[in-house]
Amino acid sequence: MKIKTLVKSLGLGAIAAAALLTAGCNKEAQTESAQSSAAAQQQQTFKWKLVTSWPKNFPGLGTAPERFADMVNEMSAGRLTIKVYGAGELVPALQVFDAVSQGTVEMGHSGAYYWKGKAPASQFFTSVPFGLTAQEMHGWIQYGGGQQLWEEVYAPFNILPLAGGNTGVQMGGWFNKEINSVADLQGLKMRIPGIGGEVLKRAGGTPVTLPGGEIFTSLQTGAIDATEWVGPYNDLAFGLYKVAKHYYYPGWHEPGSMMEFTINKPAFAKLPKDLQAIVRVAAQAINQDMLNEYTTRNQTALIELKEKHGVDIRPFPADVLDTLKTLSDEVVAEVASGDELSNKVYQSFKNYRDQVKAYHAVSEQAYINARD
Ligand code: CA
Numbered sequence: 465m466k467i468k469t470l471v472k473s474l475g476l477g478a479i480a481a482a483a484l485l486t487a488g489c490n491k492e493a494q495t496e497s498a499q500s501s502a503a504a505q506q507q508q509t510f511k512w513k514l515v516t517s518w519p520k521n522f523p524g525l526g527t528a529p530e531r532f533a534d535m536v537n538e539m540s541a542g543r544l545t546i547k548v549y550g551a552g553e554l555v556p557a558l559q560v561f562d563a564v565s566q567g568t569v570e571m572g573h574s575g576a577y578y579w580k581g582k583a584p585a586s587q588f589f590t591s592v593p594f595g596l597t598a599q600e601m602h603g604w605i606q607y608g609g610g611q612q613l614w615e616e617v618y619a620p621f622n623i624l625p626l627a628g629g630n631t632g633v634q635m636g637g638w639f640n641k642e643i644n645s646v647a648d649l650q651g652l653k654m655r656i657p658g659i660g661g662e663v664l665k666r667a668g669g670t671p672v673t674l675p676g677g678e679i680f681t682s683l684q685t686g687a688i689d690a691t692e693w694v695g696p697y698n699d700l701a702f703g704l705y706k707v708a709k710h711y712y713y714p715g716w717h718e719p720g721s722m723m724e725f726t727i728n729k730p731a732f733a734k735l736p737k738d739l740q741a742i743v744r745v746a747a748q749a750i751n752q753d754m755l756n757e758y759t760t761r762n763q764t765a766l767i768e769l770k771e772k773h774g775v776d777i778r779p780f781p782a783d784v785l786d787t788l789k790t791l792s793d794e795v796v797a798e799v800a801s802g803d804e805l806s807n808k809v810y811q812s813f814k815n816y817r818d819q820v821k822a823y824h825a826v827s828e829q830a831y832i833n834a835r836d
């Protein structure tokens with residue numbers, strides 16, 4: 465024992481030696497008990513359920529939470545196992561938030577803008593028209609105060625939110641008629657949800673909300689004239705090129721849609737610190753992973769749409785985008801004026817967007833223009 469050697473080498477008297485020995489033993493006992501409680505924690509296993517708003521294994525959106533679960537299982541050596549459920553398997557797609565909030569399940573994977581009826585400010589945490597790109601969104605969340613605000617928005621629901629993947633800039637959508645001017649938006653029946661839909665309405669169109677599974681038939685039968693979905697990768701898989709003539713860009717309405725992991729706070733609090741860290745790190749890895757996957761699969765799908773299926777890919781006219789932008793700014797400001805917390809989030813979001821816009825004008829944007 466080290467203490468005994470120390471006593472001997474110092475030539476201490478019996479009392480001093482005894483005191484030192486007792487102190488040493490207490491310290492050792494404390495260390496041992498800390499080690500054994502840490503060991504007990506190391507042996508404790510947790511089984512979580514994660515519900516999603518996507519069909520099981522849906523490319524990109526649905527495969528991301530599966531990868532997350534695999535990663536957590538591996539990193540924790542099986543101490544935290546997470547079973548992933550597709551939409552409707554345990555709870556319907558749009559009840560993910562409630563299930564996590566009530567603790568029916570420990571985790572969810574979805575999009576924050578679906579919960580605008582519960583917390584209007586949540587809309588800023590997926591994507592808003594003419595808002596932030598994926599890179600900018602991740603910057604705002606992680607280093608620009610976005611995460612703290614997001615936690616504040618979800619606090620009344622007992623939910624800890626974490627970024628859970630990003631599609632990057634989406635496509636403008638599939639149209640059965642040409643859009644050559646703002647006048648062509650008049651009476652246009654388009655599947656486009658959320659704030660983008662409200663903007664289209666103000667431009668004279670008729671927004672329609674349809675689940676993904678009904679888009680193809682609605683376009684085929686002429687029930688709608690146009691639709692947005694995600695981007696080349698998911699749109700190709702849906703076969704939308706078979707039922708619409710023109711594929712427009714860019715997706716002004718969803719410039720970088722960020723997905724979310726939602727975690728039941730009491731369940732998270734029960735995890736030892738190292739497992740909490742594993743959950744956070746795995747979520748962060750998946751957030752970047754999804755963007756990398758979309759970047760790669762979208763570009764190969766774009767080539768296939770163009771070369772194999774002869775799709776007409778064209779940009780929206782500049783004046784159409786200008787009008788949509790003016791209307792978007794109006795609608796987004798109105799959303800923000802609805803309640804105090806939305807306004808607080810909007811101010812932070814807007815300041816970040818204005819500043820990053822100036823920076824990206826001389827970096828990403830300038831470089832991409834120079835490269836092309
Ligand atoms: Ca979309």
